[in-house]
Amino acid sequence: MNGSLHLWLIPLLPFAGFLLNGILGRKLPKALVTAIALLAPLGAFGVVLNAASSIYMHFVPPGPGYGNISLPHVENHGTWINAGLFHADFSFVLDQLSLVMLLIITGVGLLIHIYSVGYMEHEDGYWRYFAYLNLFLFFMTVLVLAGNALLMFVGWEGVGLASYLLIGFWFRKTSAVDAGKKAFIVNRIGDFGFLIGMFLLLANFGTLTFSDIAATLTANPAWTGGVLTATALCLFVGATGKSAQLPLYVWLPDAMEGPTPVSALIHAATMVTAGVYMIARTHFLFDRSPYALGVVAVIGAATALFAATIGLVQTDIKRVLAYSTVSQLGYMFLGCGVAAYSAAIFHLMTHAFFKALLFLAAGSVIHGMGGEQDMRKMGGLRERMPVTFWTMTIAVLAIAGFFPFAGFFSKDAILYAAFAQGGTSRVLWFVGLVTALLTSFYMFRLWYLTFMGESRNHDVHPHESPWSMTGPLVILAVLSACGGWIGSGRFGEFLSPAVGTKTAEAGSGSLELILSIVAVLVAAVGWYIADQIYRAKPERAASLATSFAGPYNLLAHKYYVDEIYGLVIVKPVLALSRFFLEWVVDVAILGGLAWLLGGIALLCGAILQRWQSGNLRSYAAWLAFGAAALLLFVLLPWTSLLAGVGIHVGMVTHQ
């Protein structure tokens, strides 16, 4: 017997916040807007915590009284679509996977809401910002709680919308508006894949409910590959769009045009991980298709390396973090690709902590520097912003994978899973290891450039941020430091009912130990190189850039991917639109048709207007003529006349 956990409150509280602030916010006092905006995620977080504690009580033995919740816990809120054989409900599912996701989303979301109060304090459209942020939480929780793919798609599209609105929050800035459009369009390409995947699911399973699909697959153990591969790959296309993987990652770096807390929440901690979540949610499909899993793993590893190399030379502090996000998401897909879903979700969680922290700390730096984002103009912030410095240091250590910070455990779990699978996966493990080296290097580069050395900008006087900003930093720093101590084994055990048990079958402990020592050594090498270049001899960076001008320019221009996409896709599409669609279809065909219809009407009018002479006697004459004609029609014996020439008319006339 399942007691109700009131799961519907989790999405609806933020939605109520969105409606209140979105409709009335302009007129409400700022304090009230803040209160509404903070209460919504706080309430949602409370409901999630309540659910979590109920579940915890269920699993910890103290006995009856608590044991009324069993997972997966389904709450159905009515039928949505009931058409023929197709059926879709407003059903929310809470299992181990969605519980972890909800804790991350509402928890980190709440912290970032609090941070935003300080960060956005002087902005116009304060209410608009929080309305959008609450809207995002609404859609994201719907996405995570959805019990079927269709409801998930609603959340999926909705977070895309919220992301678009928030990237273009400063809508007077052309670059921000363009970035918003780019994010939306690129996401649409991915969503197309998701849609096709859903159609394939519907065609082959007749349902979109995850549990039903899983049950069908369990009932047919021999069913592998083929259409399942196609379905899985289509869903993966959706994931590459939302989670910024090759080849659809291009929108994420540009999304940094949005406010920094948004980058932290949406474009680092939560929304971009939706693709990973989706693959974990539909893992039963991927498990049946080794080919699809291979594609996921290769794309993940390739993205991780690719984005990390670009991150090496970026000078905008937020862009470094953006490419780092793309790279870390690549790790998660690598984890999914070797069927280590719980490791991927584990990394998703720790990444949410330290990447949110990195972005918020970067936001604090930008705030303190008066809007400056170029790392070359920073430096020496260590004394000026001690809280930001120390929390950022923890985050850097965590993402670089140093023991005992969170990133170490999760990254290690993924790399170990890749190595343990053997065969060609060892290549992917090596790629992951190289990426770890690069990650460590570019993060310490950021760290040195921002906080160490002498200030390179004497125009601004940096100051520490208010408590509403540093508070979340400290909490996230604690999580980044300790979040990994759960251990991937225990975490995998907890998740195993939801995502399968593959990773729980841990191999030899000594192999894992050796691999983790190698990973830490590699991270230390990255730190050492960064230290040699950016601390010991700061002028060395420039000389290296000139002596390796070719590769440096290639990286600085992000492999010219935007330019190539522009040349290969955008320009032909634009040309097609301008010349074919505009001139042939729009002007010639549609416009021509409109002119033709108008012309006919005009011509008829020109002829018939002669009738309306305004001359009374002409009207009278027509009247008389008409009356005479009618009379003739009625009185003449048409039937007999026509019958005389052999025509039979079926109408009754005057006899």
Next chain:
Amino acid sequence: MNSNYAQLLQQDVPLSWYLLLSAVLFSLGIVGFLIKRNLITVFMSIELMLNAVNLSFVTFAHQWHAVKGQIFVFFVMMVAAAEAAVGLAIIIAVFRARATLAVDRIDLMKL
């Protein structure tokens, strides 16, 4: 002679004569309506047509011993009276405005 006259009076006028008269009156009305330039004459032509129709109604009512035709005549007379009131008022208004009653010159609605 005298008896002949009395005999003649006792005889019914044939139906066709009434109808013929009605047709002649109606045709005169149409012709007047079409060719006259003076608005009042045109108006009178309309009245002529109405009364020609009335004559037909009465004739047929008498012929078929049906009272409906006679009742209809009253309706027509009533409508004609109302129409005359409105029509004459318009004519007076037009004359005041344009100082003419020639229908050819009352053509402001022409394109």
